[in-house]
Amino acid sequence: MDGDGGFRRELRDYVVGLVLALGLSGAAFALVAWDPWPARTTLGVVAALAVLQLVAHFRCFLHIDLKQSHRDDLQLILFTAVIIGLMVAGSLWIIFNQNQRMM
Amino acid sequence: MSVGSTTGKRRHPGLNLHESDAHPSDGEVMFGFWVFMMSDAVLFALLFAVYASLGVNTAGGPGPHDVFELGPAAMETLLLLLSSFTFGIASLAMKYRRGMALLQGMLALTLLLGLGFLGLEVHDFATLQGKGALPQVSAFLSAFYALVPTHFLHVSLGCVWIVVMMVQLRMSGLDRTTRTRLLRLGLFWHFLDIVWVMIFSFVFLRGML
Numbered sequence: 001m002d003g004d005g006g007f008r009r010e011l012r013d014y015v016v017g018l019v020l021a022l023g024l025s026g027a028a029f030a031l032v033a034w035d036p037w038p039a040r041t042t043l044g045v046v047a048a049l050a051v052l053q054l055v056a057h058f059r060c061f062l063h064i065d066l067k068q069s070h071r072d073d074l075q076l077i078l079f080t081a082v083i084i085g086l087m088v089a090g091s092l093w094i095i096f097n098q099n100q101r102m103m
Numbered sequence: 104m105s106v107g108s109t110t111g112k113r114r115h116p117g118l119n120l121h122e123s124d125a126h127p128s129d130g131e132v133m134f135g136f137w138v139f140m141m142s143d144a145v146l147f148a149l150l151f152a153v154y155a156s157l158g159v160n161t162a163g164g165p166g167p168h169d170v171f172e173l174g175p176a177a178m179e180t181l182l183l184l185l186s187s188f189t190f191g192i193a194s195l196a197m198k199y200r201r202g203m204a205l206l207q208g209m210l211a212l213t214l215l216l217g218l219g220f221l222g223l224e225v226h227d228f229a230t231l232q233g234k235g236a237l238p239q240v241s242a243f244l245s246a247f248y249a250l251v252p253t254h255f256l257h258v259s260l261g262c263v264w265i266v267v268m269m270v271q272l273r274m275s276g277l278d279r280t281t282r283t284r285l286l287r288l289g290l291f292w293h294f295l296d297i298v299w300v301m302i303f304s305f306v307f308l309r310g311m312l
Contacts, residue, residue: 025180025184028304046309061191092152
């Protein structure tokens with residue numbers, strides 16, 4: 001049955017998403033718990049793992065991909081990402097610059 | 104749902120290029136919810152920016168090392184990730200009509216996992232109070248209490264929403280209204296998971312380093 005195949009395929013998507021999510025967050029927690037590297041390196045790797053997990057969640061749980069039918073959602077997300085990037089990076093830049101001048 | 108109650112009238116303020124049905128389509132409803140979620144994402148992003156810029160100012164009070172614990176954060180992460188998965192199964196049960204029992208069961212399981220997460224967080228907040236880490240102690244703690252409890256509130260509202268949907272499904276079954284509401288609840292729930300990933304990475308794990 002076609003519906004049956006679709007159910008299986010989409011269920012696999014969710015299972016892949018769960019495995020990725022558990023693996024990536026597990027790796028981040030394990031890195032911090034065992035602490036094998038200097039703090040700066042670990043922080044970079046944890047940030048990279050977080051971004052990977054973000055993509056995995058969007059792809060597997062929220063079903064955002066590059067297909068034409070999802071372009072509106074994708075464009076909205078990318079636009080929001082630009083706004084967030086501008087506001088967060090801008091705020092941090094200004095605040096830390098101020099901080100330095102106050103020293 | 105009640106936007107533009109009569110056909111032929113303007114559906115929304117501003118320029119209306121073509122006449123359309125009384126009700127917005129499912130796609131429009133979902134896109135509208137995406138817009139809401141992305142504005143919520145901007146709110147969280149700015150709370151993160153506040154935390155990042157104030158997080159170093161502990162004013163002689165307890166710092167991240169003194170107040171955060173890895174174990175409970177890992178446990179909360181596990182519960183929330185599993186709840187996203189069980190909600191996914193609920194969405195599939197709805198889409199492929201696998202019966203009301205599976206749908207309701209998965210919603211109940213998601214609710215339990217969500218409540219477990221909330222319980223652990225309440226316990227965490229109580230532990231913080233015990234350590235004298237109150238919001239008024241330092242800029243670091245003020246920023247922390249602005250960010251993490253905002254996510255806590257969102258998850259609480261999500262739990263209320265799940266209960267409401269379980270009751271509505273019991274009363275009116277799977278009609279067009281309950282289906283799109285469940286779809287939006289799904290978006291909301293998965294979105295909260297993403298926010299939590301950012302919180303444990305950039306607040307708890309960064310604080311423990």
